[in-house]
Structure formats: structure tokens, C-alpha cells
Amino acid sequence: MPLALAAAAVVSLTAGCTGGVEGTPGSAGLRDPYFPKAGNGGYDVTHYDLTMDVDPASQRIRSTAVITARATQDLSAFNLDLAGLTVGSAQVEGRPAAVNRAGRELTLRPDAEVESHLNKGRTFRTVVHYSGSPLTLTDPDGSKEGWLRTADGSVALGEPVGSMAWFPGNNHPSDKASYDLTVTVPRGLTAVSNGELMSRKVSGATATYHWHTAEPMASYLATLAIGRFDTKASTTPDGIKVFTAVDPAAAAASARTLARIPEIVRWEAERFGPYPFSATGAIVDRPHDSGYAVETQNRPYFPGPPTVGLLVHEMSHQWFGDSVTPASWRDMWLNEGFATYAEWLWEADKEGVPVQRNFDAAFASDDNWAFPPADPPTAADISQAPVYGRGAMVIHKIRQAVDDDRRFFALVEGWTKAHRYGTASTADFTAYVEKTTGQNLTRLWNTWLYGHGRPAPEKS
Structure with missing residues (x-):
């Protein structure tokens, strides 16, 4: 398929204090007890805007990641987590930034003019152009995450650190942000992500889906599933938008359980407090597409038809794990x-x-x-x-x-x-x-x- 979009990730400064303060590099990890190199110091991301062209046949992507962040120290350079993929170029505040790779650490060093404005408290945007075949990562327990090939496409799963396989970011649960994800795929396939579907546009041989997640989300909860899905959209009596995407091979066996989503959300809200998001639903692929279910925000992912108990479990994570x-x-x-x-x-x-x-x-x-x-x-x-x-x-x-x-x-x-x-x-x-x-x-x-x-x- 034609890949219409170039790959890029930008960081831009928008307001703040006066320059002239000498900055230091942000740390290359947050010293998590189990994943010490996960995440990065010196800034807090507020929004990710990801634009992707995906070719499922070759399992290749071309992407632009626009990352809006706030400096938490005076910065001379900062890191993003990114596993694999080829970085074409990067910009900080609209100006070219030097890029260095060391394993899964991507270090961006802005030019002197921009560096003088990367002071603590300032909001800035970063753009990185990147492309390639996203990796499947193996966790310490042997499970697979990152970018997984499925029977008719792919799915991106990020718990605990797999999101860095398909977009650069501050890949630690302590840094949450809102998201926009715009994905172009071959016509006939569906691209499903978190939050609300804002638009679907068909142009020739491709279809473009725009998903928006307004409430803060940790990077490990972001997902993208691409394939042939039966989709349903509805709204609960409480005004929560429900969107389900089910592989046709699993549709009949999933229907009765997924129909109970509004009931389960209502029951859990009575137990745990108001539902924290504007959208809910589920993604159901075929058995063996992944080895586990996971509480991807708004829309838990299941490898095959879920039981009611498993659906209750993953839906409760919307309170425990996704919101808190x-x-x-x-x-x-x-x-x-x-x-x-x-x-x-x-x-x-x-x-x-x-x-x-x-x-x-x-x-x-x-x-x-x-x-x-x-x-x-x-x-x-x-x-x-x-x-x-x-x-x-x-x-x-x-x-x-x-x-x-x-x-x-x-x-x-x-x-x-x-x-x-x-x-x-x-x-x-x-x-x-x-x-x-x-x-x-x-x-x-x-x-x-x-x-x-x-x-x-x-x-x-």
C-alpha cells in the first residue's frame, strides 16, 4: 500500500520563563524497581499526537509522533524510549535536534537557540520522524508484548514496557497523558484504539481512523489493533459510549458476554464510584493472537471470547490501574x-x-x-x-x-x-x-x- 505519511516526532516550547539558565540532561530512566531504564527524567508529557501509515502485509509503519511536554528541570537534552525502528529526523520547537541512539534510549539534544528556552516549567513540543517494522518484545516472564502479528493484522500491547515498540515516549506508568492517534490502513481493515472514534475517512484503497483519548492514560495502556473486525457502537443509559471490535471468527461466541458490558460497568460504578471515562468497550481477537487479556484503557483486549469473570476483571481495571x-x-x-x-x-x-x-x-x-x-x-x-x-x-x-x-x-x-x-x-x-x-x-x-x-x- 502507499505510505502517505512521513515519520516524525516534535517537541515545541510554547510559554514560560526567561532563558539564560544553563540546563542539564534529563535522566535516561526513572529507576523503577523492576525496569530502571523505563521512562525518562526532566519532563512530563501532557499529550501524544501519533499519525501512522500501517502496511499489515509487510508489518511496516511510517509515523509522526508529536509530543507535548512540560520541563520539570532546566534541560540541555532529554530522552525518549524507543525500541527498534529507524529515526529519520527530529525537531525540538520547530528546529532540528541532534539524535543519538543507545539501545532503547533515544537522546534528543536541541540546538543552542532552543536549549536556552528549555527551562523548568515551560511547555514544549517534540517531533520525531520514524519508520520500520515494530518489534515484538519478550518480557522477563517470557510473555510477548509490543507489536504482535495476528491472524489478519496486528495488535500493539504495552504492559509493562511494550509501547516503546511502536511510538517514542516517556514509557513509565507515572507519566500519563492524553492521546490522539490517526491511523491509515488498507480499505477493508479496521484500526481500533483507545478512547472515542472521532472520524473514519475512506480515500481510494485506504481508510483513516482518528481516535481521541481525553483522560490521562499511561503509555502501557495504549493499544492499536488492526484487522477485520465486526464493530458495534452504542451508548449506555448513563451516556458512556460503547465500542466493541470482534474478530468474525470469535463474534458468535463473544456476543452474549459482550452484551453485558453496560450491566458490568453499572454494577462496578455502584461498588467503586462513577465510571472514570467517556468510553468503554472491548477488542476481541482470535485465540493465540496473544497469550493474555489486558486492561487497555477504555477498551480491554481479549485473545478469544472472554468469560464474564474475565470481563469483570478487566473492566474493573478501568478504576484500578487505568484511572488510579x-x-x-x-x-x-x-x-x-x-x-x-x-x-x-x-x-x-x-x-x-x-x-x-x-x-x-x-x-x-x-x-x-x-x-x-x-x-x-x-x-x-x-x-x-x-x-x-x-x-x-x-x-x-x-x-x-x-x-x-x-x-x-x-x-x-x-x-x-x-x-x-x-x-x-x-x-x-x-x-x-x-x-x-x-x-x-x-x-x-x-x-x-x-x-x-x-x-x-x-x-x-
Whole structure:
């Protein structure tokens, strides 16, 4: 197919303080406990504007990334995370910038005229022109992320660090931004991403889709799925836009479960507080297109028809993980513990299975006691059983400590409200719970959140 768009990424300065301050380079990583080179220091991204031509037959892209950011220090240079792909050129504030590559680190050094204005507090835009075949990355646990080839196209999945396989950015959950993604694909294929579909334009042999995500989103939650999809668009009674895209091979088996999206969103809103986004939905590819489901913002991704329980889990992440995002990958249990507990709550409310029964089953499972959920030993462990099952047990122990369901769910809703669209750490959470309950819960944290080994069963 013709690739109409050049690849570019720009950073532009728009306002701020006077120049003349000598800057220093932003750091090449944020020292995350498990991915120390992920993310970059010295700036905070506020918006990504990505324009892409995608040729699914060759699995090649040509792209322009326009990145608006605010300097958090006086900068002489700064980094973007980008794995593979060829950078043609870059500009900072409309002027050419020197570009250096070192593995997955892309260093941009603006010319002297621009550098004098990259002072702390100023807003600037960056443009990088890039192209090539995006990489499939292998995580420490052996799973695949980044750019994955599917049966009839591709899907981009970014948890934990795969987004750098298809666009340059500040690739850490602590830096969230709004997004515009404009993608041109061969006519007959659909390009699905996060947020709301603003337009679809057909021109000759191609179709161009423009997706807009207004609420802040971490880079690991961004997605792009390209293929032949059956799509449906509707609106819930509460005004939330629903968009589903399902591979035709999975459509019949998915229909009944996906029809429950409005019901699930409404139920979770009653439990966790107002739904935090303007859009919802799902992307369903064929089994084996990826090895896992993931909570891509607004529109979770599933490799094959999801069960109701899995849909409840991924939808609850819209509150826990997507709206309230972990400050670092050590805080992953805040995502998965709450999402697992959401499944237990759904089974209690809809299927008559007491939450305590799921707690007891989790307690009995040896897998959940391999390590403390708030302190996985390695990067390969951040998505292992203790983060999910024992994480959910921590939430239930808090509920038992509160000993009042009305107060417990008010606490949960207060948490999602206090950190809506932001990030939070485990320390933020434990401090919030103790302040809200007025209790010293040190013993609970030491036993269930940080303790090694299974405690003795408590007498009923």
C-alpha cells in the first residue's frame, strides 16, 4: 500500500520563563524497581499526537509522533524510549535536534537557540520522524508484548514496557497523558484504539481512523489493533459510549458476554464510584493472537471470547490501574488485587458465592504464598499469583477490619476519587486506609501485604 505519511516526532516550547539558565540532561530512566531504564527524567508529557501509515502485509509503519511536554528541570537534552525502528529526523520547537541512539534510549539534544528556552516549567513540543517494522518484545516472564502479528493484522500491547515498540515516549506508568492517534490502513481493515472514534475517512484503497483519548492514560495502556473486525457502537443509559471490535471468527461466541458490558460497568460504578471515562468497550481477537487479556484503557483486549469473570476483571481495571495508576511496577498488586476482588464481589452478588469462599480457596493455594504481593522478587514476578490472589486477600482483610460494608465501600470509592486520573503507591494506599478508618493496621500490612509465608489460619 502507499505510505502517505512521513515519520516524525516534535517537541515545541510554547510559554514560560526567561532563558539564560544553563540546563542539564534529563535522566535516561526513572529507576523503577523492576525496569530502571523505563521512562525518562526532566519532563512530563501532557499529550501524544501519533499519525501512522500501517502496511499489515509487510508489518511496516511510517509515523509522526508529536509530543507535548512540560520541563520539570532546566534541560540541555532529554530522552525518549524507543525500541527498534529507524529515526529519520527530529525537531525540538520547530528546529532540528541532534539524535543519538543507545539501545532503547533515544537522546534528543536541541540546538543552542532552543536549549536556552528549555527551562523548568515551560511547555514544549517534540517531533520525531520514524519508520520500520515494530518489534515484538519478550518480557522477563517470557510473555510477548509490543507489536504482535495476528491472524489478519496486528495488535500493539504495552504492559509493562511494550509501547516503546511502536511510538517514542516517556514509557513509565507515572507519566500519563492524553492521546490522539490517526491511523491509515488498507480499505477493508479496521484500526481500533483507545478512547472515542472521532472520524473514519475512506480515500481510494485506504481508510483513516482518528481516535481521541481525553483522560490521562499511561503509555502501557495504549493499544492499536488492526484487522477485520465486526464493530458495534452504542451508548449506555448513563451516556458512556460503547465500542466493541470482534474478530468474525470469535463474534458468535463473544456476543452474549459482550452484551453485558453496560450491566458490568453499572454494577462496578455502584461498588467503586462513577465510571472514570467517556468510553468503554472491548477488542476481541482470535485465540493465540496473544497469550493474555489486558486492561487497555477504555477498551480491554481479549485473545478469544472472554468469560464474564474475565470481563469483570478487566473492566474493573478501568478504576484500578487505568484511572488510579501504579506509581511504579512494585505497586502492581493495587491493580490486580482489586481486580481479583472485583471478581469475588461479582460472584457474591450475581452467583451467590460468598466472598469468604474465594478467600479460603486463595488462602489454601500454595501459589499465593511464593512471595509478598507488595514486594515481588524480580520483574518476572510482577504478574504472578501472589499479586492477584494474595492481593485480593489484603483487600478482604481490610474489609474485615472495617467490619462495616457501607464504610468499606465508601473507603474504596473514596480511594478511586482521591486519585482519579493520577498515580498512587502502596504507601499512599496504606496511609489512606489508616487515615480513613482511624485504625493502626501495621499488623495487617506486615502479615498480608509484606509477610513471608502463610500465616496460621484464624479461628472463627
